[in-house]
Amino acid sequence: MSTSKCRNCGSTDIETDPARGDAVCTDCGFVLEDQLIVSETAFKETPSGNMMVLGQFVANDSTGGATGFGATYHVNGKESRGITLQNARKGITHLCMQLQLNQHCIDTSMNFYKMALNRQLTRGRKQAHNHAACVYITCRTEGTAQYLV
Structure with a gap:
């Protein structure tokens, strides 16, 4: 905190x-x-029992992006987390457009999705359900007059 x-x-x-x-x-x-x-070094244990360094290494003379310092998953040159967030934005935007919600609601829903993703609450659940839950939370906190079935 x-x-x-x-x-x-x-x-x-x-x-x-x-x-x-x-x-x-x-x-x-x-x-x-x-x-x-951050200047801390954090480690995480993998399911196989190996230790993995979290984060990325950035050199003092670095002018571009950071180089990987640990296991990250890439698809077609993009990091897996970026693809997940991109797909979530598409799904949440589509749902919000159907409900005629504004951009603020889309952004707030994405923030809820990021929080759920960071706490690993999206694992093992259908993405459509995750997107709908984030939009629902947004509608409840914003007090919009939506009835979500």
Whole structure:
């Protein structure tokens, strides 16, 4: 937890995770910061029992993107997490357009999705259900007059 304040709702319940490199409001799901640069070294145990370094290595003289320092999954040159977020944005946007919700609702739903993804709450669930749940939470927090069946 941090003593900073959410720009969206004013809450001081902010979760900062150096391993993920982000700061998220746990009340409204607003992502305050992402891609934080930390000087800590974090390790994670894989299911096979091996240790893996979390994060990316950035050299002092680096001018471009970071080089991989650990196991990341790439498809056609894109990182798996980026593809997951891109697909989630498409699904959430499609659902919000059907419900005639504005861009603010799409962004808030994406923030809820990012929070769920970071806490590994999306694993083993159908993506359509994850997208619908994030839109539903947004409708409830925003107080929109939507009836979701």
